[in-house]
Amino acid sequence: MKRYRFLDLSIADAGERADIAEAVARVIDSGRFVGGEEVDRFEKRLASLTGTELAVGVSNGLDALRLSLRALMETGRLKKGDGVAVQANTYIASVLAITDSGLVPYLIDVDLHSMIPTAENLEEAARNGVKAFMPVHLYGRPAWNAELSDVARRYGLIVIEDNAQAIGATVVTCPEQRRVTTGAIGHIAAFSFYPTKNIGAIGDAGAVTTSDPQLAATVRALANYGSDRRYHNIYRGFNCRLDPIQAAVLSLRLQKLEVENERRRKVAGVYSRIINQPDVVKPEFYAGSVWHQYVITHPDRDRFRAWLGEMGVETDIHYAVPPHRQPCYADLPEKDLFPVTDRLASTMVSLPIGKSTSTDDAEEIAAIINQFE
Numbered sequence: 001m002k003r004y005r006f007l008d009l010s011i012a013d014a015g016e017r018a019d020i021a022e023a024v025a026r027v028i029d030s031g032r033f034v035g036g037e038e039v040d041r042f043e044k045r046l047a048s049l050t051g052t053e054l055a056v057g058v059s060n061g062l063d064a065l066r067l068s069l070r071a072l073m074e075t076g077r078l079k080k081g082d083g084v085a086v087q088a089n090t091y092i093a094s095v096l097a098i099t100d101s102g103l104v105p106y107l108i109d110v111d112l113h114s115m116i117p118t119a120e121n122l123e124e125a126a127r128n129g130v131k132a133f134m135p136v137h138l139y140g141r142p143a144w145n146a147e148l149s150d151v152a153r154r155y156g157l158i159v160i161e162d163n164a165q166a167i168g169a170t171v172v173t174c175p176e177q178r179r180v181t182t183g184a185i186g187h188i189a190a191f192s193f194y195p196t197k198n199i200g201a202i203g204d205a206g207a208v209t210t211s212d213p214q215l216a217a218t219v220r221a222l223a224n225y226g227s228d229r230r231y232h233n234i235y236r237g238f239n240c241r242l243d244p245i246q247a248a249v250l251s252l253r254l255q256k257l258e259v260e261n262e263r264r265r266k267v268a269g270v271y272s273r274i275i276n277q278p279d280v281v282k283p284e285f286y287a288g289s290v291w292h293q294y295v296i297t298h299p300d301r302d303r304f305r306a307w308l309g310e311m312g313v314e315t316d317i318h319y320a321v322p323p324h325r326q327p328c329y330a331d332l333p334e335k336d337l338f339p340v341t342d343r344l345a346s347t348m349v350s351l352p353i354g355k356s357t358s359t360d361d362a363e364e365i366a367a368i369i370n371q372f373e
């Protein structure tokens, strides 16, 4: 029986191996092992493809979020204790960044079909005084639309994008009708290049994008001990710099962003076209999504998933236990305010869509799913 791996990140392609080896060798030969040209080049490429003025390479996605929030605090736009609205169905890193910064997460529930926050829930958070909104472009779909944008504008919310899963995704703004890439929607945005993301490093890596020079400079200083120039520390900073080896690999892989996202869109298209098992609910086919995950729901999820496993189809769940149900957030008071998030957590299944899944695989997997009774 054929096995369909959920994700296999090994680099089988000889050309890709050679390119990566060459990029790594370039760093070794340069003798520049922190910062330098490779990091500069990567930052320019990322800013250019995102459509922001600036990008700062950092150590990973969680640090990118933490640094973004700290920069907003150091520049006086947020202060300790301010509320940050964030969707309850996010990966825990979004919430960790908020609490680590001395800010207060205000979880908001999502819409069952789009799986992004509803404008109604954001508006309630805004009426209750949150100062910021962290849209998480989960599964590659922008958590942004005209209604959310309108609430953010009316309440003057600071917008910090968690763009760990959606590099290259786009939204069309209203009323300007301009196509904007995720990472250029809010005041500042965090990217992750964890190996499983649409563009992955060969280790940990992340970045921050913004068009605000003061924020970019503050993130850069904070990531380098809070130092704005040598032996001058204006902030109590961290060491969260991007490794030049990762930067060299990422510059290479960024060139394949369009190809990779198009492959994912095709696989998602196959699933959406062929899956017709009556109890399966497919995700909305949002045109600007880059399909980091293809997430379906089934009311009898555990039996469905076990059966798929027996049929050779590996699946995953993103995420089985939402942040408000995690032991580390046992002190968050409201446990039952997120019925949609809880319902999704018990019915979701992520199908294979990563680099090891071809459109042929997707056709076969969809046909298997349709046989489930």
Ligand SMILES: *Cc1c(COP(=O)(O)O)cnc(C)c1O
Binding pocket: 060, 061, 062, 063, 090, 091, 093, 094, 136, 138, 162, 164, 165, 192, 193, 194, 204, 205, 206
């Ligand atoms: C992966 C991820 C992060 C964290 O990124 P790391 O590089 O793993 O630290 C943050 N938010 C979301 C939504 C993610 O998927």
